[in-house]
Amino acid sequence: MSTPTLNPRLQEIVDDFNAMSGKDRLQLLLEFSQELPALPDRYAEHHDLLEPVPECQSPLFLAVEVEPDATVHLFFEAPPEAPTTRGFAGILHAGLDGLNADEVLATPGEFSSRLGLQDLVSPLRLRGMAAMLARIKRQIRDQRG
Amino acid sequence: MRLTVALPNDSAAKLQEYAHPEMIVTTEWVAEHLDDPGLVVAESDEDVLLYETGHIPGAVKLDWHTELNDPVTRDYVDGPGFARLMSDKGISRDTTLVLYGDRNNWWAAYALWVCSLFGHPDVRLMDGGRAKWIAEGRPLSTEEPKRPQTDYPVIDRDDTHIRAFQDQVLAHLGQPMIDVRSPGEYSGELLHMPDYPQEGALRGGHIPGAKSVPWARAAAEDATFRPRVELEAIYLGEAGLRTDDDVVVYCRIGERSSHTWFVLTHLLGFGHVRNYDGSWTEWGNTVRVPITRGDSP
Numbered sequence: 323m324s325t326p327t328l329n330p331r332l333q334e335i336v337d338d339f340n341a342m343s344g345k346d347r348l349q350l351l352l353e354f355s356q357e358l359p360a361l362p363d364r365y366a367e368h369h370d371l372l373e374p375v376p377e378c379q380s381p382l383f384l385a386v387e388v389e390p391d392a393t394v395h396l397f398f399e400a401p402p403e404a405p406t407t408r409g410f411a412g413i414l415h416a417g418l419d420g421l422n423a424d425e426v427l428a429t430p431g432e433f434s435s436r437l438g439l440q441d442l443v444s445p446l447r448l449r450g451m452a453a454m455l456a457r458i459k460r461q462i463r464d465q466r467g
Numbered sequence: 468m469r470l471t472v473a474l475p476n477d478s479a480a481k482l483q484e485y486a487h488p489e490m491i492v493t494t495e496w497v498a499e500h501l502d503d504p505g506l507v508v509a510e511s512d513e514d515v516l517l518y519e520t521g522h523i524p525g526a527v528k529l530d531w532h533t534e535l536n537d538p539v540t541r542d543y544v545d546g547p548g549f550a551r552l553m554s555d556k557g558i559s560r561d562t563t564l565v566l567y568g569d570r571n572n573w574w575a576a577y578a579l580w581v582c583s584l585f586g587h588p589d590v591r592l593m594d595g596g597r598a599k600w601i602a603e604g605r606p607l608s609t610e611e612p613k614r615p616q617t618d619y620p621v622i623d624r625d626d627t628h629i630r631a632f633q634d635q636v637l638a639h640l641g642q643p644m645i646d647v648r649s650p651g652e653y654s655g656e657l658l659h660m661p662d663y664p665q666e667g668a669l670r671g672g673h674i675p676g677a678k679s680v681p682w683a684r685a686a687a688e689d690a691t692f693r694p695r696v697e698l699e700a701i702y703l704g705e706a707g708l709r710t711d712d713d714v715v716v717y718c719r720i721g722e723r724s725s726h727t728w729f730v731l732t733h734l735l736g737f738g739h740v741r742n743y744d745g746s747w748t749e750w751g752n753t754v755r756v757p758i759t760r761g762d763s764p
Contacts, residue, residue, distance in 0.1 A: 352519050380514060403569060405516035443515050444532035 326430040332417035339437045348442055354412030355405040358398060365397055372399060373461065375454055380404030382411060384454060386461035392423040394462060398454075406443060410434070410451035414458070423462050429455060473589065474506055474563040482594070484695040486736025490729075491692070492565055492591050494600050501525060507558050507614070510597065511568040511578040521607030523567070523600060527556045527614065531574050531722070535581045546621045549585050557614025560588065560622075567593035567600070571686035573726050580725040580742060583629055585622045592729065595691040602689065629728065631715050631741035633749055636674065637756065643712045645702075646673045647682035647727045648719060648747065655760040667719075668751030672758040674717065678706050679762075682723040685730045698735055710737045717743040717750075 328336060339347050365371055365385055372383035381404065385397040396419045398411035418426050434451040477496040482488040500506055501524065508526040510518045518528040529535070534552055537544055544552060558564055564587060568575035572592055582590045593600070601607070626632075631639070651657035655671030673679070684701055687693050693701075702708050714737060716724040721744025731737040750756055 348516060348519060352516050355516065402520075403517060404514050405520050406514045409516060441538070442533060446532060447515060 326428070328429065328433060328436075329417070329421060329425050331421075332429065332433065335413055335417050336433070336436045339439070344442055347438060351409035351413075351439070351443075352405060354410075354416065355408035356412075358400070358408050358412040358415060361397055361399050365399070372397070373457060375450065375457055380407045382407050382450070382454065384411070384457065386458050386465070388423055388462055388465045392466075394421055394423050394426045394458075395419055396458065406447060407450060410448075410454060413437070414451070414454055418458070423466065426462060427459055429459075431455060473561075474500060474503060481694060485692075485734040487733040490591050490733040491594050493594055494603055494605065497523065497565060497567075497593050497600075498605060505561070506563045506565065507556065508565045508567065508593075509556065509558075509578070511566055511574045512597070513568075513570050513574050517569055517597070519609065521609050524606055524608040524610070525612045526567075527558075527612060529556065529566070529578050531577050531581075535578060543581055543584065543624065546585070546623050549624070550619045550621045553587075553619035554617045557612075557617055558619060559617045560620055562589070562617075564590045565593055566590065567596045569597045571598075571683055571690045571726070572596040573682070573723060576726040576729045577722045580629065580728055584624045584626065586625060595689055598690040628739075629732070629741055631717075631743040633743075633745050633753065633756075635741075636715055636717075636743050636745075636750075639713070639715050640674070640757070641676055643708055643714045644674060644677040645680050645706065645708075645714065645716045645724075645727060646677040646718070647680060647716060647724045648673075649681055650679060650762070652719070652747070653677075653679040654762050655758075667748045670751045670758055672751070672760040673747075673764075674750055675757050675759045676764050677717070677759075678764050680706050680727070682718065682726045685727065685734075692730065692734060695734060698730060702731060702735060708737070710735060712737065712739070714740045715743050716740060717746040719747045720744065721746045 339350060372385050375382045375384060382400045387395040396415050400408040400411055431452055434448050439448060476489045477492040479493045482491050497508060508523050509529040510522045510526045511529045511531060512518060515530055535543055566575040566579050575592055575596060579590055579592055646653050653673045685693055685698060708714060714731060716727045718724040721742055724742050728740050728742045731740045
């Protein structure tokens with residue numbers, strides 16, 4: 323049985339994580355949390371436009387925009403005191419923002435389990451990332467009608 | 468052989484009101500004693516990366532998910548596992564262990580409860596946790612301390628006094644029980660989110676007879692524990708508990724209820740409080756156990 327392929331950007335992130343030892347993986351996750359872009363004003367000032375993700379242990383909000391040419395843009399907000407949740411959002415942003423809607427929809431739901439973080443972060447915490455991805459996909463489908 | 472002098476208790480006035488003031492210290496006390504031999508400060512957070520963003524200088528990290536749980540069975544580490552963990556962290560049996568963390572010390576209280584299963588002789592919580600330390604502008608460090616490995620003895624875990632299992636909770640029905648989850652979880656409405664991953668329980672509601680006292684009510688705005696008189700108003704007044712009651716506390720997986728266990732046992736002096744760590748993720752999935760829906764016990 324073959325595993326579904328990831329888009330090249332996500333695959334590179336997965337490869338980077340797996341090339342590292344445990345402690346370095348956590349550091350890389352921390353870097354993704356630091357690189358998560360801040361919300362643009364149109365969302366920062368209108369929090370009601372963001373969708374909450376209660377499956378994350380810490381508060382996380384996201385918004386998805388699909389342009390007419392099907393390019394997807396992702397926006398996340400998570401507080402600095404939730405670096406793991408921010409890190410997951412940072413990975414999804416780095417791996418999916420700017421891709422075509424079909425490419426985002428093709429991302430396997432279990433992709434977060436390929437990062438080699440289960441033992442370091444716990445499956446319970448990783449579930450938050452799967453939930454973010456599920457909500458992103460649902461928003462894309464909703465917006466495309 | 469190293470001679471360790473036990474660290475003094477914190478004499479801060481607020482703490483003396485509590486039933487067991489030796490179980491809690493202030494941020495001032497930690498700042499003052501940080502370099503004392505015989506003290507290890509450990510941070511325990513909900514977020515597994517928070518420690519890496521900066522922690523109390525010299526503090527070690529103690530992660531509940533990845534370190535205090537058995538990796539396979541749903542249980543805590545066993546005696547040899549706990550001994551290995553403590554030894555790796557540089558903690559001895561005679562160490563004064565001070566725990567602190569995020570979210571009103573929610574996870575730090577959990578770690579303290581697990582340490583109590585192994586009867587660690589001197590373990591304390593830092594009142595106000597991480598939030599208070601930071602709010603006071605105290606220093607943080609990203610440097611990981613290198614504490615020398617110790618030889619922590621293998622101690623059998625004692626599950627008989629402060630831990631409750633499901634069959635014991637069934638036998639306890641009708642006696643004092645506190646559900647410390649949010650009101651929505653208590654009433655059962657929070658499990659109704661179609662199309663979304665659930666929080667691991669097939670049924671919503673609470674254990675019949677359990678009263679609802681959300682855990683965070685014990686914390687003040689600055690994340691410290693409320694003064695004793697306020698805690699008494701909540702638990703003895705509103706909830707109608709007596710300090711000689713046999714009490715079971717629970718939440719979803721036993722973490723938030725560790726916080727309430729600490730409050731009842733060490734701040735209010737209850738003699739017999741057990742934490743049901745199977746909590747709702749066990750009860751709400753078990754065939755044919757009784758469940759109550761709605762806002763009333």
